[in-house]
Structures are given as C-alpha cells and as structure tokens.
Amino acid sequence: MASITFLFLIISFLSLKDRTIALSSSSCALQSANVEFTLSTASHSASNPTSSCSLQQCNITSSDNLTCSLSPTPCFNYRTANNISYCAPAIDCPVLQPCNNMTYSCASNDSVCIVNSCCSPIAVCLPLLTTNFCIRGWSMTGFMNVVRYAHTASTLLDGKVLVTGGYFSGRYLNSVEQYDPSTGVWIQTGNMNVARGLHTASTLLNGKVLVTGGIGNSGYLNSAELYDPSTGVWTQTGNMSFARYYHTASTLLDGKVLATGGYASNSYLNSAEQYNPSTGVWIQTGNMNVARQTHTASTLLNGKVLVTGGSGNSGYLNSAELYDPSTGVWTQTGNMSFARGYHTASTLLNGKVLVTGGDGNSGSLNSAELYDPSTGVWTQTGNMSFARGYHTASTLLDGKVLVTGGSGNSGYLNSAELYDPSTGVWTQTGNMSFARYYHTASTLLNGKVLVTGGYNGGIVWNSAELY
Ligand SMILES: *[C@@H]1O[C@H](CO)[C@@H](O)[C@H](O)[C@H]1NC(C)=O
Ligand SMILES: *[C@@H]1O[C@H](CO)[C@@H](O)[C@H](O)[C@H]1NC(C)=O
Ligand SMILES: *[C@@H]1O[C@H](CO)[C@@H](O)[C@H](O)[C@H]1NC(C)=O
Ligand SMILES: *[C@@H]1O[C@H](CO)[C@@H](O)[C@H](O)[C@H]1NC(C)=O
Ligand SMILES: *[C@@H]1O[C@H](CO)[C@@H](O)[C@H](O)[C@H]1NC(C)=O
Ligand SMILES: *[C@@H]1O[C@H](CO)[C@@H](O)[C@H](O)[C@H]1NC(C)=O
Ligand SMILES: *[C@@H]1O[C@H](CO)[C@@H](O)[C@H](O)[C@H]1NC(C)=O
Ligand SMILES: *[C@@H]1O[C@H](CO)[C@@H](O)[C@H](O)[C@H]1NC(C)=O
Ligand SMILES: *[C@@H]1O[C@H](CO)[C@@H](O)[C@H](O)[C@H]1NC(C)=O
Numbered sequence: 001m002a003s004i005t006f007l008f009l010i011i012s013f014l015s016l017k018d019r020t021i022a023l024s025s026s027s028c029a030l031q032s033a034n035v036e037f038t039l040s041t042a043s044h045s046a047s048n049p050t051s052s053c054s055l056q057q058c059n060i061t062s063s064d065n066l067t068c069s070l071s072p073t074p075c076f077n078y079r080t081a082n083n084i085s086y087c088a089p090a091i092d093c094p095v096l097q098p099c100n101n102m103t104y105s106c107a108s109n110d111s112v113c114i115v116n117s118c119c120s121p122i123a124v125c126l127p128l129l130t131t132n133f134c135i136r137g138w139s140m141t142g143f144m145n146v147v148r149y150a151h152t153a154s155t156l157l158d159g160k161v162l163v164t165g166g167y168f169s170g171r172y173l174n175s176v177e178q179y180d181p182s183t184g185v186w187i188q189t190g191n192m193n194v195a196r197g198l199h200t201a202s203t204l205l206n207g208k209v210l211v212t213g214g215i216g217n218s219g220y221l222n223s224a225e226l227y228d229p230s231t232g233v234w235t236q237t238g239n240m241s242f243a244r245y246y247h248t249a250s251t252l253l254d255g256k257v258l259a260t261g262g263y264a265s266n267s268y269l270n271s272a273e274q275y276n277p278s279t280g281v282w283i284q285t286g287n288m289n290v291a292r293q294t295h296t297a298s299t300l301l302n303g304k305v306l307v308t309g310g311s312g313n314s315g316y317l318n319s320a321e322l323y324d325p326s327t328g329v330w331t332q333t334g335n336m337s338f339a340r341g342y343h344t345a346s347t348l349l350n351g352k353v354l355v356t357g358g359d360g361n362s363g364s365l366n367s368a369e370l371y372d373p374s375t376g377v378w379t380q381t382g383n384m385s386f387a388r389g390y391h392t393a394s395t396l397l398d399g400k401v402l403v404t405g406g407s408g409n410s411g412y413l414n415s416a417e418l419y420d421p422s423t424g425v426w427t428q429t430g431n432m433s434f435a436r437y438y439h440t441a442s443t444l445l446n447g448k449v450l451v452t453g454g455y456n457g458g459i460v461w462n463s464a465e466l467y
Helices: 002-019
Strands: 033-038 052-056 075-079 085-089 111-116 123-127 130-133 139-141 152-155 161-164 176-180 185-189 200-203 209-212 224-228 233-237 248-251 257-260 272-276 281-285 296-299 305-308 320-324 329-333 344-347 353-356 368-372 377-381 392-395 401-404 416-420 425-429 440-443 449-452 464-466
Touching: 152 200, 152 440, 161 209, 161 449, 200 248, 209 257, 248 296, 257 305, 296 344, 305 353, 344 392, 353 401, 392 440, 401 449
Parallel strands: none
Antiparallel strands: 033 052, 033 130, 052 085, 075 085, 075 111, 111 123, 139 464, 152 161, 161 176, 176 185, 200 209, 209 224, 224 233, 248 257, 257 272, 272 281, 296 305, 305 320, 320 329, 344 353, 353 368, 368 377, 392 401, 401 416, 416 425, 440 449, 449 464
C-alpha cells in the first residue's frame, strides 16, 4: 500500500510534466527546500491560486512533534508513503479530497495523493498545479534531445553547458547540445566532425571547448576539434600523436591542455602531450612512469598535475605521479592506500585532492583518500556509504563535494553523498530520480549541479537533473 502511494507520487509527477511550466523561481536550495508547488486553480476543492509555498523537509530529529521551523507559512507535516516528511502549508483538512483508498489515486490530474499529518491516517489529494519535486535537493530539468552515455559536459564561460558525443544504440554520436540554466532548455548546436565517446572536453581560457580522442565508429581516435560558442561551429585542430581513449585532458594554468595516458591498439599508454591553443599544435612531453587508463588528472593550485590510479598492465594501480609543466617531467609521489580505476579526483578549495571510490581488484570501493600537495602524502578520510565506480564528483561553491550515481557491487546507483572537507565526513543526500553511470555532472555558475544522461544497465537516459 505504502509503495503504491509512493509510486503514484512518481507517476503523477511524471504525468504532470508535460503541462508543467518551469517556474522561474523554482529552485531547490541545498538540503532545504524539497518540494515546490503552486496550488492548482478552480477545479479543485482546495483551490487557492494565490498561495504557493516552498517546502522544507521537516526536522525529524525532534522526536514527537515534527517541526517545520524554516518554512515561511504555518505548516503541517506531510509524509510520503516511504515516510519522508515534508512541511507543507496549513490547508484545512476537510477541504481536501481523500485519495481513492484502493488505488491511492486522485480524481483530479492536478493532484498528488499524499499523507498529510493533519488529516492522517486518510491519504488526501494535494492539489498541485506546478510541481517541482526535489528529492532532498534534486529536481528534474529539461530533457536532452538525444539519449546518450559516455559523453562529456562542459560549463562554458557564459554558464551554459555543452554536451558532446557519447554512445547510444550501437553508435557513437557526433551530436552536440547546449543547456541554458536560465530556461532549463536544451538546444542542438553544430555537430562534431567526428562521432566519439569516452573522449575528453576541456573549456579553454578563451572560452572555446577542445575535444580530444575517444573511440568512434571506426576505432580509436587521435583527432581533436574546437567548438566556438559564439558561432556554434566545430573546426578540426591538430591531431594528437597517439589515438587514445579512457585518457585525461587537463587545462594548465597557462591555458595549454595536457593529455595523458589512455588506451589504444591493444596497449595502455604512458605518453603525454600538450596542446597549445595559440598554435593549434600538440607537442609530446615527458612520459608518465606508469602506463594507465581510467586514471584521473587534476591541476593543482601550484600548477602541477596530479595523476592517480587507473588500470594498467598489472591491473588496478595505487600509484600517483606529478607533472611539472615547467620541466615537462613526471615524478612519482605517494601511493594511495587502495588501487583504483574509474574513480574520481576533485581539487578542494584548500588545495588538497579528494579521491573517491572506483573499481579495485576486488570490486567497487567506498573508500576515499586525501592528497596533500605540500607533503606528497595520502591519508584516508571518511568512507562513502556506498561503494561506487564510474560515478561523478563535483566540488560545490561551498567547498563540499557531491558524489552521484555510478555502479556498485550490486547494481547501478541513484544515490548521492556529500563530503564535508572540514569534518572529513560523508552524509547521504537525496537520491536522483534515476540510477545512472557513465553520466556527467557539471557545477553551474549558480552553484547547482547538472547531471545528464547515463545508463542504468538497461536504459540510456536523455533526462537531466539539478542538485
Ligand atoms: C532539529 O531538532 C532537534 C531537536 O529538537 C534540534 O536539536 C536540532 O537543532 C534541530 N535541527 C534543525 C536543523 O533545526
Ligand atoms: C506537541 O505539540 C502540541 C501542540 O503544540 C503540544 O500540546 C504537545 O505538548 C507537544 N508534544 C511534545 C512531546 O512536545
Ligand atoms: C515513519 O516515521 C515516523 C516518525 O519517525 C515513525 O513513527 C513511523 O513508525 C514511521 N512509519 C513507518 C511505516 O516506518
Ligand atoms: C475506503 O473508503 C470507503 C468509503 O469511504 C470505506 O467504506 C472503506 O472501508 C474504505 N476502505 C479501506 C480499505 O479503508
Ligand atoms: C487527465 O489526464 C488524462 C490522461 O492524460 C486525460 O485523458 C484527461 O482528459 C485528463 N483530465 C483532466 C480533467 O484534465
Ligand atoms: C588527423 O587525422 C585524421 C585521421 O586520423 C586525418 O584524416 C587528418 O588528415 C589528420 N589531420 C591532420 C591535420 O593531420
Ligand atoms: C608504490 O607502489 C608501487 C607498486 O604499486 C611500489 O613499487 C612502490 O615502491 C610504492 N612506492 C612507495 C613510495 O611506497
Ligand atoms: C574505510 O573502508 C576501508 C576498506 O573498506 C577500511 O579499511 C577502513 O577502515 C574504512 N575506514 C573507516 C574510517 O571506516
Ligand atoms: C537512497 O537510496 C538508498 C539505496 O537505495 C537508500 O538506502 C536510501 O534510503 C535512499 N535515500 C532516500 C533519501 O530516499
């Protein structure tokens, strides 16, 4: 019964979607507003078109009386069938229609069946005209035009997000689209010259986006192309010396781009090369000590690049190395405690690098470690609640790190967790609507995180969600 109600919540949200106009003010602040809605008009018994409310999640730590202290209106506790509490406006119970107690549905399409503490135990129809269900911080946003995974997403200097390529239905894609955070709408823009997935995309200091390598419909790619946001046009630029996928590309402080490692033609690569945007030419630089793919590369505040883990000729790697752009030389630095590939690495505001999860020699990992560039030493920090690889990690404007989705030891994940660098502790935050891996997550200029596409093991998504 409970799960039916919850299911209906989801279904009615989805069926409302077509007729839902995104409110310009509809945003869900981190860990605060959870559901936003405007009450529906005329046809409903509880019509009150002028009333709208941003809902807060109730403080369920205070034992008996749930408090809705932050809410701007007098609120009651609404509880979904899976027992998540929300504060919602003080609608008089008698004016609400009860839900159909067999199907847990509402006669009006503009209503959602929900348990309201003031009406409890009767499930009532909460009249919603415009809804934006944010599951503790998440809300759905516009759908991409193209279903895809193993694509890239880059935040442009004007705040829009450029999504390129990827894979769907047996084909690598050359299609490209752009998300406008002010409207929540995706528009298709110029196609790349070459279809590609598992490539990289880097926003250059001049605002253009450089796409490199990956795998295409006829094999591994050494080609690179540049997107000009002012014209929406892609032009081919210099080829890399090596085809590579599962490689990295990092924008250096001087604006050059460093590509490292990856895989092509039956071998793991230790080579690295540097792209100069002013000449459009790639130049080979020092080789890494260890050949690796599915590693990470992070530009440190001191300008060096830290490469971590990945997989190579001897399986998953715990080693890490530092690239000095002034000499073109790689030096080995401290080893991580755990060998890992398909993990993430995020440069924190304090300059340390947080590595999370990934796949190791005995499955997915929940562990996380911090690298201190001043000592070259790794220390273990809090573990995530869920082991995951192929996930994303995004540094938020407040310095916390949001980890989303990925693949775990028993399936694909919709869960998300937040790391607080000041405490070293992870907390679970709201779950995404869909399990995703091989998805992307981009921090927007307004501080939200846009998650796009991905795969749940059965379905490839064109949906996108905002945190
Ligand atoms: C929630 O309630 C508990 C107990 O009353 C209180 O200690 C805590 O500070 C409250 N939390 C918030 C976020 O209001
Ligand atoms: C809960 O709130 C009601 C009404 O404000 C009050 O009478 C009651 O004592 C409260 N219960 C507890 C346990 O605080
Ligand atoms: C829902 O949560 C409330 C308050 O925490 C608790 O008293 C109740 O037993 C829970 N119900 C279910 C079905 O878990
Ligand atoms: C459903 O509602 C009807 C009429 O309101 C009532 O007679 C019936 O007992 C209810 N059934 C359940 C399972 O609560
Ligand atoms: C409710 O939705 C269904 C299916 O979309 C539609 O056929 C029906 O006309 C709608 N009813 C109202 C009152 O909008
Ligand atoms: C880049 O490589 C592609 C094939 O991989 C080739 O067709 C193209 O001519 C090359 N471009 C340059 C500038 O060498
Ligand atoms: C790091 O690990 C590698 C093997 O993965 C080992 O050969 C090397 O000695 C280790 N380095 C340090 C400093 O422990
Ligand atoms: C984190 O997990 C690792 C391996 O699963 C374990 O060795 C370590 O003790 C854990 N750390 C904490 C703080 O729980
Ligand atoms: C998120 O999903 C996980 C795993 O399915 C579950 O344990 C957790 O309770 C969910 N969290 C919320 C807030 O629904």
